[in-house]
Amino acid sequence: MKLQKMRLEDINQVSKLYQEANQFTTVKNIHNWTIEGLNKFPQLNFVIEDGQKIIGAISAILKNKKGAVINDIAVLREYQSKHVGSRLMERLLKELKRQEVKNPNHSRAVRHSLRTAIGDFYSQKWDIKLRSRAAEYKTHFSGIEKITLWVHWKNSRAIPFYYRSGFKMKRVSQTQNIPGVPDGEDIIHLEREL
Numbered sequence: 001m002k003l004q005k006m007r008l009e010d011i012n013q014v015s016k017l018y019q020e021a022n023q024f025t026t027v028k029n030i031h032n033w034t035i036e037g038l039n040k041f042p043q044l045n046f047v048i049e050d051g052q053k054i055i056g057a058i059s060a061i062l063k064n065k066k067g068a069v070i071n072d073i074a075v076l077r078e079y080q081s082k083h084v085g086s087r088l089m090e091r092l093l094k095e096l097k098r099q100e101v102k103n104p105n106h107s108r109a110v111r112h113s114l115r116t117a118i119g120d121f122y123s124q125k126w127d128i129k130l131r132s133r134a135a136e137y138k139t140h141f142s143g144i145e146k147i148t149l150w151v152h153w154k155n156s157r158a159i160p161f162y163y164r165s166g167f168k169m170k171r172v173s174q175t176q177n178i179p180g181v182p183d184g185e186d187i188i189h190l191e192r193e194l
């Protein structure tokens with residue numbers, strides 16, 4: 001099984017995988033926020049593959065200079081409880097702990113997949129966009145102090161998994177203005193220091 005950075009061409013498979021774990025919204029909504037996160041923070045998205053098949057993925061974003069948020073993590077049902085989720089989490093934490101990005105061209109893989117996906121004409125524009133995002137990311141990517149995430153009450157059996165990765169429950173609130181998710185559903189917020 002191979003753990004690697006998520007590429008643009010992984011997005012469809014990954015969105016379906018995330019939706020199976022998070023059935024409160026649609027694949028389209030998940031696709032939209034995952035692609036936005038991948039463009040903006042390519043270092044914070046990973047997949048694990050078994051052959052050609054993506055069996056697990058994790059996606060995080062930086063909310064501000066000090067805090068990261070895990071938007072989604074999921075492992076295919078038949079691969080659950082085999083440490084795939086823990087490997088993804090460890091890899092993300094390692095990335096967040098790095099104090100600086102040494103290579104500002106880190107989004108080369110994403111830019112390469114864009115080139116193949118949409119052709120040279122558009123890719124030039126995207127190249128510039130992604131390079132400037134990489135620079136923006138570099139500025140933000142230092143001194144992260146905490147990581148947060150939330151779990152819908154229906155997914156609360158995942159909480160022990162997060163505890164093993166050092167997260168603790170902080171508070172309960174209700175969903176509000178999350179694309180496709182009904183308002184007023186209880187969610188549990190977890191947090192850990194980096």
Ligand SMILES: CC(C)(COP(=O)(O)OP(=O)(O)OC[C@H]1O[C@@H](n2cnc3c(N)ncnc32)[C@H](O)[C@@H]1OP(=O)(O)O)[C@@H](O)C(=O)NCCC(=O)NCCS
Nearest residue numbers: 021074075080081082083084085086151155157158160161
């Ligand atoms: C939660 C999840 C990402 C963990 O990944 P994983 O590879 O199964 O986790 P690991 O093997 O590293 O750790 C195992 C622990 O994860 C948790 N876990 C395992 N299967 C789970 C499931 N179907 N749902 C929720 N948590 C699960 C348990 O605490 C388990 O510990 P145990 O094996 O002692 O019972 C994965 O199980 C999953 O995608 N679950 C379904 C969707 C979900 O709940 N996602 C989280 C939404 S916030």
